Amino acid sequence: MEQQAIYGFLGELQINLQFVRIAIFSLQMENYRARDEDVDVWILQLLEGPQEAANVNDCLSGDLPPPSPLPDANDGQMARSEPRRRCSPYPRQADTSVSPWTVNPMFYTSRKNNSRWTAKEVERLVQGISKFGVGRWTKLKQNFFKTSIRTAVNLKDKWRNLLKAYQEGSQKTTQLELEASLVEQIRKLAAN
DNA sequence: ATAGGGTTAATG
């Protein structure tokens, strides 16, 4: 009689503990600003058992391993070499406005856009910079990359990489072959 | 909005 009561109590306690864990987890996720769908999957995993729960905790603490894959978040448009899901080491802001490429704070399939610059684009960038000068990225975006996927920040970053790669004396091995004249222009602009 | 430090996918 009494034993049964105790077991019942323990069982209830366990269930309550699960609830507490999930509550804590949900709170943590507030900071991560994960998408609801992903949080749901994680809660399911927490419920599944200690192994899955450990997985979740490893990820929260920034330790991997890669979890069981969620259904792919991106819709296949712009498909590229099978992106691997992994944990993100730090919380990211979920940008729900950029739908298919939305970054999941804990797990994400891909960056929004990982497309490599073409020589043509670089040429255009250099044209723009020689017209407006270094640092006028929004102006450059508006005038030279109006419809392009490249954002003003992208332009800035690309210019930085160009400097690193092609500036006089750089020992870097470059992945994009540029015309000598273009490299020349980059070096000229870099000098200023 | 930009500069500059950091992270990480992709490449060799």
Next chain:
DNA sequence: CATTAACCCTAT
């Protein structure tokens, strides 16, 4: 596995 290039974060 080391490096490069694309992208992210954030103080100013």
